[in-house]
Amino acid sequence: MTWDSIIPRETKNEISRSARNDIAREDNARELTYLEAIRDALQYEMRRDPRGLVMGEDVGVFGGAFKLTQGLFEEFGEERVIDTPMSELCMVGAATGMAFMGLRPVVEMQFADFISTGFDSIVQFAATNHYRWGAPVPWVIRAPSGGGLRGGPFHSQNPEAWFVHAPGLKVVAPATPADARGLLLSALRDPNPVIYFEYKALYRSIRGNVPEGEEGIVPIGRAKTARAGNDLSIITYGAPLHEALKAADELARENVSVEILDLRSLKPLDTDAILETARKTSKVMIVHEANLTCGVGAEIAALISQHAFEFLDAPIVRLAAPDIPPPYAPILEDASRPNKEKILQAAKKLLAY
Amino acid sequence: MTWDSIIPRETKNEISRSARNDIAREDNARELTYLEAIRDALQYEMRRDPRGLVMGEDVGVFGGAFKLTQGLFEEFGEERVIDTPMSELCMVGAATGMAFMGLRPVVEMQFADFISTGFDSIVQFAATNHYRWGAPVPWVIRAPSGGGLRGGPFHSQNPEAWFVHAPGLKVVAPATPADARGLLLSALRDPNPVIYFEYKALYRSIRGNVPEGEEGIVPIGRAKTARAGNDLSIITYGAPLHEALKAADELARENVSVEILDLRSLKPLDTDAILETARKTSKVMIVHEANLTCGVGAEIAALISQHAFEFLDAPIVRLAAPDIPPPYAPILEDASRPNKEKILQAAKKLLAY
């Protein structure tokens, strides 16, 4: 089931209708929260491109389980902001059909966890279509991911690896407001099906300067050096980026210089950037929230161990969730997720190697 | 859609009803084909354990798209060999319910490719159940996998990595008749949901001695050294094992001694055996039929690069399908699959490193 207890009480109230022209902003600065940045990209692109539409469960009148699409229904009407029945599989298939006929649908999965319900149509139909007979499938699925909110096994999942493994999909996972907007704009204009993972834990907990208009579009497939350093590379994406940054701050105080690569795109992966940081620091740690085995971290370790082997001075270390469903009780959930402390601990071990 | 042009004409005819008591054997030796070994395990276990049943599309009267279940319907009747409607998702859910109520269902996906249709119930319900509230889900899904048969994008897939990534499933992938029987018996007796990948290309193309009765049960989670050697390790599973063996034969003639590890189980992985062979030969090549990115090969490379780093003398090399759907035209399919030649080529490069 769903809840959004993570919505702070203040913001739970409806955004005043008069703020319509600028629904992205919950306050008046162009410093936006992560959630506002996503909303801004949707609004901006739907204004620019009449082919754009949003559909999903409760995205319209209600403004979405996280109030992310709030205001869009009022601005664009029920034909472009569609409250659908609970039918994820049909939703994805319908999005494919709409895309064939020239629309640019965005499907919101209420939680990333429910993407498995629409799985078949994503991986078999949409993903393979262009390869098989050349018709592009330009849609975006937005998937609110990740834990830390006491959501339990079905409201905390990080299922990106399934889609990275399935051929024919682009997969992105922004970690900052600017990247959230910039990558969503790219995804909305990409002629391919894109799975856009967004992090519930970041929705209202981080803010940042977000460019306007055509500024700040982030190309899919390009990683970003979130922090430059020399002694150790941390490769990560999504919410754990912020834990890695905190850990790097602490290590800096101990005169350790950590480089952090924020992947941003998971398919295509920015292999060059990955290999470059590995070659530079010679020590690599990979951090993600998803389950360990066959996760994206495995792919990165494999790439490095194949293509930057000579440069490595230490084992490649992965920090990820163990192979269990995300547990509910805070004490269990906290134990299962990578965080600053675990990163610090692993980093020190690796540095001492 | 389906076909089984791979069934050689001679064997397409019904097995004579008088052979009923020993339906596994299509001839009179206890040397069985891979397919016969699977059938033998089903028959043996269903005779031993009245809780066992088989269900799927066309598995009963017709004996299955590959005639693998042929004879079971005649022996066990329509209640234990159930021809179901086309409803993979319900089939998996129903298997879970049956398992709760003390039965031991085996679900046949007509092709492994269609397992994505039953995905949600596998990864969300069955896989997580024991962790969440302690009720075991003892079922087996049989998934006829792999290419080489000109089946095209939807009859050649190797989707094992999805299930290795999802927590709570056991995953096996036998490559020989003896392992096919031995692992299926273990799977049938395991209290957990097991995805059993079997290789269509091996069904009638390989035979081998297969133990009888309680002999030859292969524990889940144990890899097998298919060939001992010192110069290079090839880690593989499923149909490509046979290509690796052929390549090793050729290399032996050039005095190169190749060790081949047949994983057999993909979850749990036999980490000890993987690290042991890596430590022994210091050069590792991983071969699988599935798509490269985030495949099982990535996990193996990651494990080795983390835990056997000091022992490595060369980059870890992966040979797998590129990230495309399995193509149809022979010239394309052949180009996309790992085979003896590609293994040889990669091995020589690795040896020369």
Next chain:
Amino acid sequence: MEFSNELLEQAHYWMRLTRAFDDRLDLLFKQGKLVGGLFSQRGHEAISVGAALALGPDDVITPMHRDLGAYFARGMTPARLMSQYMGRATGPSGGRDANLHGCGDLSLGIVGFVSHIPQSTPVAVGMAHAFKLKREPRVALNFFGDGGSSEGLIHEALNWASLYQLPVVFIVENNQYAYSTPTKNQMRMPDIAARAAGYGMSGVVIDGNDFFAVHKTTKEAVERARGGDGPALLECKTMRMRGHAIHDNMSYVPKELLAEWEPRDPLLLFEKRLREMNLLDDVKQNELLTRIEREIDAAQAFAENAPMPDPSKLTEGIFAE
């Protein structure tokens, strides 16, 4: 059909317990004592209790997230349930799953659900299939919502159940909304039960706030199913009287709709009937409510004092041995 006094007394207890427990949960949530979100049960008491009481001890249920009453009626104790909501080791999921999710216990014939609606439905069908194959006179009772009725799996499960004529009864809890989405935005036709005909199954619309109707109809369907006459689809109409979950102020629900349903509260209706039947008076009512408060106090105390799950066992039990 006869309603024995004993049955009515039981029903009264379970429904009042459900209501009071639900109110307590609301309070505890506001006090920050619960983990995660919370779904109100208000409006669903007659369905969950009325249907569950139609079963025998060996029957099984696959409840949904508004069937707290069914958990009670099947014998799950307030202490265990409270533990579950507080994420304690003593809940059925030992703190691993959230609120009513994964709140199963096969010894009570309860299957814990997953969020992915309506994944419990084919599981109920499979259990019924097992009963048929094993010649056991048992029945599976499945619950799903108007929202869940749009998922394809419902179709597969109804078709399967009808094809094999399995002893399973489907209860649709049509509470007018799936989260914020009114049924008119989910489907064109007013009655989900009307789909049953396409499967050759009997489909019945019931007033879901009338315990008597729910219980009687379910009981009949259960016994027909047990007797080999196959499945049935019973659509219980009710109204979700709170937000989808506790954070939701349901501004999207017209006030008049709520006002219309307020006097049709399943507990009010039930108690009115009990009084008419001379089975209830103020004294009894007060006694009952007091007793229930005490029980819930005890459950709360139990849960609050119960141990947290042990993080050193985090990865244990992912596989059964």
Next chain:
Amino acid sequence: MEFSNELLEQAHYWMRLTRAFDDRLDLLFKQGKLVGGLFSQRGHEAISVGAALALGPDDVITPMHRDLGAYFARGMTPARLMSQYMGRATGPSGGRDANLHGCGDLSLGIVGFVSHIPQSTPVAVGMAHAFKLKREPRVALNFFGDGGSSEGLIHEALNWASLYQLPVVFIVENNQYAYSTPTKNQMRMPDIAARAAGYGMSGVVIDGNDFFAVHKTTKEAVERARGGDGPALLECKTMRMRGHAIHDNMSYVPKELLAEWEPRDPLLLFEKRLREMNLLDDVKQNELLTRIEREIDAAQAFAENAPMPDPSKLTEGIFAE
């Protein structure tokens, strides 16, 4: 409804082309000239051609694996189709997808299907949704089988189409079998069309071997859909006259059943009517068959001489640029 002579002539041509092409494929398969498997079209000609001819040039179809006739009628040439079956670079999928799979061309309004039945159905629904939103007077025509009707997605798609009153028409090709499984082992009720009522959609049972009935009913449904009256479900009863695919000798089909359907061959029925209407005689028939053989010869020659796909481009095109 009127059937113009021109329409009937076209229909005759497409149906005969379908039959002859199918026979040729059979032969080529036995000669080892095709790749992979092969699905016979025999018995489905009136449905695929009759329904496809009910569309205008801007309409779209999502065919299934027994709709070769619809591909032809939408303008896919025998040369391209033969290339597809031979895995050549000149087929619509350039050798990447198998036989009719992935045999799409949006410029002809044809969506290539995937094996996973019935994944094309929601795609048709989505196209119809686009037409409605864009106020385009276009219709989507979707085909699925009795087997496919048991998949949950059909329910989601029918519900969605009816909820939004979309211009989409669903053709069920009920050929009595899904692979080896007779409809009685797939569902309890005889008519899939009966499910339409549950969605508030009109459901009609048609003789799928009668071109006139298929065409007329489809045409009416298409025009109603185009006019904004929403979707319809048309169940065309036929019989699959060959095995599921070419390897299958269909020993599981009772001989009597085939014998019963043999004289009801859609081509025989159609040509009998044409003769009754004085639109066909032996001379015309021979001319047509000869012309078609020549066309198929040419298609075969084209495909046999067509280049194989280029393995150096194996990974190209996985993403659109």
